Amino acid sequence: MLLEGKKLLVTGVLTDDSIAYSVARVAQEAGAEILLTSFGRARSLTERVAKKLPGGAPDVLELDINDEGHIEAVSKELMSRWGYVDGVVHAIGFAPSDALGGNFVNTTWESVATAFQTSAYSLKALGVGLREPMSAAKERGGGSLVSLTFDGRFAWPIYDWMGVAKAGLEAITRYLARDLGADGIRVNTVSAGPIRTMAGKSIPGFDQIAGHWLDRSPLDWSLTDATPVGQMVCFLMSDWARMTSGEMIHVDGGYHAMGTDIRGERIDT
Numbered sequence: 001m002l003l004e005g006k007k008l009l010v011t012g013v014l015t016d017d018s019i020a021y022s023v024a025r026v027a028q029e030a031g032a033e034i035l036l037t038s039f040g041r042a043r044s045l046t047e048r049v050a051k052k053l054p055g056g057a058p059d060v061l062e063l064d065i066n067d068e069g070h071i072e073a074v075s076k077e078l079m080s081r082w083g084y085v086d087g088v089v090h091a092i093g094f095a096p097s098d099a100l101g102g103n104f105v106n107t108t109w110e111s112v113a114t115a116f117q118t119s120a121y122s123l124k125a126l127g128v129g130l131r132e133p134m135s136a137a138k139e140r141g142g143g144s145l146v147s148l149t150f151d152g153r154f155a156w157p158i159y160d161w162m163g164v165a166k167a168g169l170e171a172i173t174r175y176l177a178r179d180l181g182a183d184g185i186r187v188n189t190v191s192a193g194p195i196r197t198m199a200g201k202s203i204p205g206f207d208q209i210a211g212h213w214l215d216r217s218p219l220d221w222s223l224t225d226a227t228p229v230g231q232m233v234c235f236l237m238s239d240w241a242r243m244t245s246g247e248m249i250h251v252d253g254g255y256h257a258m259g260t261d262i263r264g265e266r267i268d269t
Contacts (some may be wrong), residue, residue, distance in 0.1 A: 001029075001030050001031035002030040002031065002234065002235070002238045002240070003027055003030040003031045003032035003237065004030070004032075004163070005030075005032075005126055006027075006031070006032040006033070006086040006087060006089040006179075006237065007032070007033050007034075007035075007082045007084065007086050007087075008027050008032045008033070008034045008035070008036070008086060008088070008089065008093065008237060009034070009036075009037065009078065009083070009085055009087070009088045009089065009130070010024045010027065010034055010035070010036050010047035010089040010091070011033050011036075011037045011063065011065070011088075011090060011092050012037075012089070012090075012091025012092050012148075013036050013038070013046050013049060013050065013091075014038070014042060014045055014046055014049065015045070015049055015197070016049050016052050016170065017197050017224070017226075018091070018196060018197045018226070018231055019083050019091060019148055019195060019226045019229050019230065020089065020148075020190060020265075021049065021053075021231030022147055022228040022229060022233065023089050023091065023224075023229075023233045024036065024050075024053055024058075025053055025054060025230065026227065026230040026231050026233075026234045027230075027234050027237075028053055028054055028056075028234070029054060029055070029153070030234055030238075032086075032234075032237075033058075034055075034058045035058050035059055035060075035061055035078075035081075036058050036059070036060045036061070037060065037061045037062070037063035037074065038051075038060050038061075038063070039057050039062050039063055039064040039070065040064070043060060043062065045050070046060050047060050047087055051088055053219055056176050058174035061073075061074050061077060061208075065092050065122040065125065065126065065154050066117060066118060066122065066125075066233050066261060068125070068129070069128070071125060071126060071129035072129060074129075074130065074161075075129055075130050075132055075133055075160065077104060077128065078133040079132060079133050079136070081104060082133070082137060083133075084134075084136035084137040084140065084143075084181075084211050085130065085133040085134055085136075085143065085204075086137045086140060086141070086143060086144065086237065087135060087143065087144040087146065087237030087242060088126065088134065088143070088144070088145045089108060089126075089146055089147075089152065089237075090122070090123050090126055090146065090147035090148070090261070091146065091147070091148050091246075092118065092119070092122055092138050093119040093148075093165070093166075094114070094115065094118040094119060095111070095114070095118075095120065095161055095162040095165065096111040096114055098161065099111045099112060099115045099161035100156075100158060100159065100160050100162055101158050101160065102112045102158050102160065102162065103160060104118075104160040107160065107161055111161070114166075115161045115164075115165045116161075116164070116165045116168060118165075118171060118243065119165035119166065119168075120164060120165045120168035120172060121172070122167075123145075123147050123169055123172050123173065123176065124163030124172050124175075124176060125189060126145070127180060127185070128235070130145075130222040131180065132185060133183060134180075134183070134185045135183035135185060137181075137184070138183065138184030139219070142184035142185060142186060142242055143183070143184060143185040143186070143240040144185070144186050144187075144188070144236055144237040145176070145180075145185060145186070145187045145188075146187075146188050146189065146190060146191070146233050146236045146237060147169060147173065147188075147189040147190070148168055148189065148190055148192060148229075149166045149169055149189045149190070149191045149248065149255055150163070150166050150191060150192065150194075151166075151168035151191045151248075151250070151252075152163075152167030152168070152169070152170050153167070153190040156209060157208050157209060158179075158206075158208060158209070159209075167196035167263035168249070169189065170189055170248050172245045173187050173188065173189045173246060173247075173248065174187075177245040177246030178246070181244075181245060181250065184192050186236075186241070186242070186243075186244060186245035186247055187246065188236050188241075188244060188246070188247045188248070188249065189247070189248050189249075189250050189265075190229060190232050190233055190236070190248075190250075190251055191248050191249065191250045191251070191252060191256070191257050192226070192229040192251050192252060193208040193213055193217070193221050193251065193252035193253055193255055194206065194209055194213055195223060195224070195226045195229070196210070196223050197223055197226070213252075213255055214256050216251065217252065217253035217254055217255040217258070217260050218255075218257075218258065219253035219254050220252035220253065221252065223254065223256055229251045232249060232251045236249070
């Protein structure tokens with residue numbers, strides 16, 4: 001199996017419709033042993049949904065991504081439990097409500113800072129904080145850090161400061177790939193099309209983006225099935241991707257490559 005014997009840490013599993021849950025499910029089906037993270041009151045939700053995973057409920061570690069002490073504790077736990085970690089999934093993002101929904105020019109710095117720290121800077125914090133266990137996997141094919149984005153090259157309707165944060169995350173991916181490569185750590189991000197996850201549905205005007213996708217994507221994109229995204233994330237954590245780093249890979253039905261929709265009508269992005 002693709003991930004036979006691999007040890008993986010997956011963040012962001014909260015509900016069974018989340019992309020992170022699909023990553024965890026596909027990883028188990030591909031032979032990996034996984035750990036999940038959550039924190040605070042949400043941890044009980046993660047523990048509950050973990051029981052639905054086909055390979056059995058993995059342990060859930062406490063991790064507030066903005067708490068350096070939590071990241072340090074997770075690193076120590078990985079070294080104590082496994083002595084390394086083959087792959088880490090960053091599936092974390094948050095923006096206050098006033099940073100979304102067409103309020104771009106009025107958003108306060110406090111809200112912008114929260115969105116950027118949690119959704120972008122946290123990738124650097126996680127990558128550097130888990131450098132020891134990921135670098136310890138160098139002789140096993142190398143450590144892999146994979147995040148999730150929503151193509152930050154464009155100004156999407158209603159996405160606002162989360163879009164800016166995702167653009168930052170994509171840049172951080174490239175810089176981390178540069179700086180962690182000597183330790184055998186590769187860093188990539190997957191740009192997923194819209195999925196009706198709890199997080200996606202909480203974005204004001206989500207349907208405005210999702211509706212265009214079904215017309216413009218050359219492949220039949222599903223708004224409810226995150227399995228293809230999970231499969232790509234797992235591929236990037238496998239030995240088959242051991243020479244791939246600094247990439248943003250689209251799993252969006254081909255939407256990103258189209259200048260017009262399938263009827264030949266121009267759609268501005």
